[in-house]
Amino acid sequence: MRGPRKYSFNLCLGLVLAAVLAVSSLGARFFAPYDPYAVDITRVMEPPSVTHPFGTDYLGRDILSRVIFGGRISLAVGILAVLIAGLIGTALGAFAGYAGGWMDEILMRFTDIVLAFPTALLALAVMAIFENPTVTKIFLVLGLVGWANIARLVRAEVMAIKERDYVTAARSIGVGPFGIVLRHILPNTLGTLSVALTLGVAGNILTEAWLSFLGLGAQPPVPSWGAMITEGQFFLTTRPWVCIFPGLAILLTVLGFNMLGDGIRDALDPRLKRRI
Amino acid sequence: MLSFIGRRLLSLVPVVWGIATLVFILMYVVPGDPARLMAGQNAAQETLDILRHRMGLDRPLLERYGMFLSNLARGDLGYSYRQRRPVSRVIFERFPATLELALASIVIALIFGVSAGILAARMQGSALDYGVMILSLLGISTPVFWLGLMLIVVFSVWLGVLPVGGYGEGWNLRYLILPAVSLSAISTGYFARISRSSFLEVMRADYVMAARARGIPEHRIISRHILRNAAIPLVTVVGTNLAGLLGGAVATETVFAWPGIGRAIYDAILVRDLPVVEGGVIFLAFIFVTANLAIDLLYALIDPRIRLPGYQGAGGEQ
Numbered sequence: 001m002r003g004p005r006k007y008s009f010n011l012c013l014g015l016v017l018a019a020v021l022a023v024s025s026l027g028a029r030f031f032a033p034y035d036p037y038a039v040d041i042t043r044v045m046e047p048p049s050v051t052h053p054f055g056t057d058y059l060g061r062d063i064l065s066r067v068i069f070g071g072r073i074s075l076a077v078g079i080l081a082v083l084i085a086g087l088i089g090t091a092l093g094a095f096a097g098y099a100g101g102w103m104d105e106i107l108m109r110f111t112d113i114v115l116a117f118p119t120a121l122l123a124l125a126v127m128a129i130f131e132n133p134t135v136t137k138i139f140l141v142l143g144l145v146g147w148a149n150i151a152r153l154v155r156a157e158v159m160a161i162k163e164r165d166y167v168t169a170a171r172s173i174g175v176g177p178f179g180i181v182l183r184h185i186l187p188n189t190l191g192t193l194s195v196a197l198t199l200g201v202a203g204n205i206l207t208e209a210w211l212s213f214l215g216l217g218a219q220p221p222v223p224s225w226g227a228m229i230t231e232g233q234f235f236l237t238t239r240p241w242v243c244i245f246p247g248l249a250i251l252l253t254v255l256g257f258n259m260l261g262d263g264i265r266d267a268l269d270p271r272l273k274r275r276i
Numbered sequence: 277m278l279s280f281i282g283r284r285l286l287s288l289v290p291v292v293w294g295i296a297t298l299v300f301i302l303m304y305v306v307p308g309d310p311a312r313l314m315a316g317q318n319a320a321q322e323t324l325d326i327l328r329h330r331m332g333l334d335r336p337l338l339e340r341y342g343m344f345l346s347n348l349a350r351g352d353l354g355y356s357y358r359q360r361r362p363v364s365r366v367i368f369e370r371f372p373a374t375l376e377l378a379l380a381s382i383v384i385a386l387i388f389g390v391s392a393g394i395l396a397a398r399m400q401g402s403a404l405d406y407g408v409m410i411l412s413l414l415g416i417s418t419p420v421f422w423l424g425l426m427l428i429v430v431f432s433v434w435l436g437v438l439p440v441g442g443y444g445e446g447w448n449l450r451y452l453i454l455p456a457v458s459l460s461a462i463s464t465g466y467f468a469r470i471s472r473s474s475f476l477e478v479m480r481a482d483y484v485m486a487a488r489a490r491g492i493p494e495h496r497i498i499s500r501h502i503l504r505n506a507a508i509p510l511v512t513v514v515g516t517n518l519a520g521l522l523g524g525a526v527a528t529e530t531v532f533a534w535p536g537i538g539r540a541i542y543d544a545i546l547v548r549d550l551p552v553v554e555g556g557v558i559f560l561a562f563i564f565v566t567a568n569l570a571i572d573l574l575y576a577l578i579d580p581r582i583r584l585p586g587y588q589g590a591g592g593e594q
Contacts, residue, residue, distance in 0.1 A: 210419065237428075
């Protein structure tokens with residue numbers, strides 16, 4: 001069988017990339033060779049070397065250190081936004097799916113409207129009105145606009161699970177609706193949910209980088225990957241490394257979470273594995 | 277079919293209304309005083325009063341909301357603070373370039389994505405299959421603005437074969453290549469993945485086997501039986517990808533100084549010209565929503581099952 005080996009490859013590489021990001025972000029102070037804010041005007045725009053493996057930027061700051069600290073921002077935005085979206089989406093989806101009837105109808109109509117919005121553009125429209133956009137605002141906004149597909153997903157799962165025998169059994173011994181949803185239904189949606197959330201982290205990191213690149217996210221001198229590329233693009237033709245490394249960091253991080261999400265999905269759904 | 281079109285058109289209304297309401301809240305309720313934004317920090321009180329009156333800011337909120345909606349319905353998106361002309365004119369002027377870029381990107385993504393996906397499916401398990409899968413994952417993980425910058429470094433700076441940016445004189449395709457290719461990266465990846473998996477699924481369907489058993493030549497099976505059925509999921513993905521494409525266009529147009537709506541939005545962000553930003557976003561969102569409507573209709577043409585009222589979606593075991 002060629003199939004299974006490939007999927008574990010996705011899962012493994014995804015895990016490795018995500019773990020590298022997590023470890024380097026948590027231990028940024030330990031791993032970064034320099035202070036990411038330390039300006040050194042005697043070493044401006046140096047190409048990659050032994051002392052500065054990724055080179056220095058237009059203020060002589062060490063790019064490697066800034067990339068490592070930038071990982072914290074990307075990881076925090078990606079995860080926090082997904083948690084907010086996940087909470088809202090799960091609550092609405094579980095409620096609509098379990099309650100059914102007109103409640104379900106109204107909530108799902110609303111969800112469909114939100115789903116029809118282009119999410120990133122919506123986030124741009126919201127971020128543009130702030131006089132001083134910050135990282136905190138980005139993850140709040142991304143969380144608040146990104147819940148609709150999760151609500152749809154959870155609702156479908158809940159509707160399928162609530163007809164199972166063990167749910168009927170729990171109901172017949174007097175477990176209330178909250179107990180049934182929290183204890184007996186939601187735990188069984190975790191598999192599907194984890195795939196959507198992992199892929200959501202990847203999407204959020206990409207959107208954060210995009211917003212910061214447009215100047216609607218982390219502001220200088222904060223070392224966000226997107227903002228670093230904005231600063232670097234003015235020197236692109238002569239000093240490309242200033243742009244190359246933050247971009248590679250975004251690419252590998254997003255790739256990692258996409259692979260992880262794919263890997264989890266294939267591991268959870270053997271039917272899909274057999275077929276594809 | 278007619279009632280299907282009618283139903284889909286009606287479903288458009290709450291979406292557009294929702295977007296418009298949100299933008300109204302963002303523009304006229306949240307930022308405090310639009311008149312001061314327009315006149316600048318040092319404006320005299322009289323100027324502000326006149327401006328407020330002219331912009332209708334001295335009216336009650338609900339009345340302003342009604343005015344905003346009726347203006348919007350007539351295509352009036354407000355007035356640019358900086359350019360001192362209607363936002364609709366800015367958009368009208370910039371739209372052709374954005375359309376050109378978006379269409380070019382979709383065509384590139386369809387050609388490369390679908391053919392790579394079909395090749396991978398035909399040679400499932402081969403090195404080529406793995407190569408396509410990894411490349412497509414890289415594609416969907418790419419920050420498109422960064423890819424644009426990297427293409428500039430390679431093709432404009434090192435090789436010197438393509439222009440760094442701009443639109444060129446007249447209709448010059450050389451200026452279109454780099455922005456369109458970089459913008460198409462994410463869609464190409466998605467198209468390759470989706471066409472590979474749907475091709476694989478259809479290839480194993482009973483009717484394809486039956487066609488083979490009847491001795492129909494392979495190229496006919498592919499063109500008549502497989503492609504048409506495998507196209508259905510692809511059409512949906514084209515629609516959902518459009519959101520990413522239009523969003524990506526804002527960054528790509530910025531990188532390549534491409535004179536489209538995206539670049540106009542970016543320039544407006546820099547000088548806090550909110551009406552242009554929000555008007556541009558409404559317009560792009562509107563394009564996205566109507567394009568998806570058109571795709572839904574196309575979908576119903578390809579797959580007659582979808583026209584039925586209770587139909588829940590293609591796929592699954594029949």
